[in-house]
Amino acid sequence: MLSMKGGSGKTTLALSLAVAHELAGGSSAIVDLDPQGSSGLWGDLRGGSVPAVIATHPPRLARVLELVESDGTELVVIDTAPRAGGAVEAARLSDLVLIPCRPSPADLAAVPAALDVARVADARAIVVLNAVPPRGKLVAEAAEALEAMGAELCPVMLGTRVAHVRSFTAGQSAQELEPRSRAAAEIDALHTWALGVYRP
Numbered sequence: 001m002l003s004m005k006g007g008s009g010k011t012t013l014a015l016s017l018a019v020a021h022e023l024a025g026g027s028s029a030i031v032d033l034d035p036q037g038s039s040g041l042w043g044d045l046r047g048g049s050v051p052a053v054i055a056t057h058p059p060r061l062a063r064v065l066e067l068v069e070s071d072g073t074e075l076v077v078i079d080t081a082p083r084a085g086g087a088v089e090a091a092r093l094s095d096l097v098l099i100p101c102r103p104s105p106a107d108l109a110a111v112p113a114a115l116d117v118a119r120v121a122d123a124r125a126i127v128v129l130n131a132v133p134p135r136g137k138l139v140a141e142a143a144e145a146l147e148a149m150g151a152e153l154c155p156v157m158l159g160t161r162v163a164h165v166r167s168f169t170a171g172q173s174a175q176e177l178e179p180r181s182r183a184a185a186e187i188d189a190l191h192t193w194a195l196g197v198y199r200p
Helices: 010-023 038-046 058-070 086-092 105-120 137-151 160-167 183-199
Strands: 028-032 052-055 076-081 099-101 123-129
Touching: 010 028, 010 038, 010 076, 010 099, 010 160, 028 038, 028 058, 038 052, 052 058, 052 076, 058 076, 058 086, 086 105, 086 183, 099 105, 099 160, 105 123, 123 137, 160 183
Parallel strands: 028 052, 028 076, 099 123
Antiparallel strands: none
């Protein structure tokens, strides 16, 4: 999970995808490279139940991934910091890079830098539009701007959902706290789509 701007929803999506994989019967882990430690805080609120959250630094990332994968973990989601430090290494070691982006000028302006990181790392990057409004022209305009950048756009878009905020403070995901919510349905769709791309 990669973004050069804070507030894009990167951590929420990372946690949600890892939980979605567990709920689907798989095994997952979250590697937290962000010094803010939001994923680690969520893990503490969760009380140690799966998925595990492992805080580390970029120089140790490759070794941490080896250890996690040797335990049979199928899906590892890396929550990067909103800056370039360690982002290239994270992208290089990833099979798929997701770039969360809200349909706002500030978020769109940060996408080229994230795409550059993915290119340097020779990684496939896909932009996920997040916190999209239910109506209006913003989504279409954002999609047009991303296409002009040469970005690949995820077909699953995520709305602004309060369930994500409520679930974080409970150490859960929206799928766990409100399994019948739109937030849960969107995360499930994103997880299914991402696995299809990761395992074509």
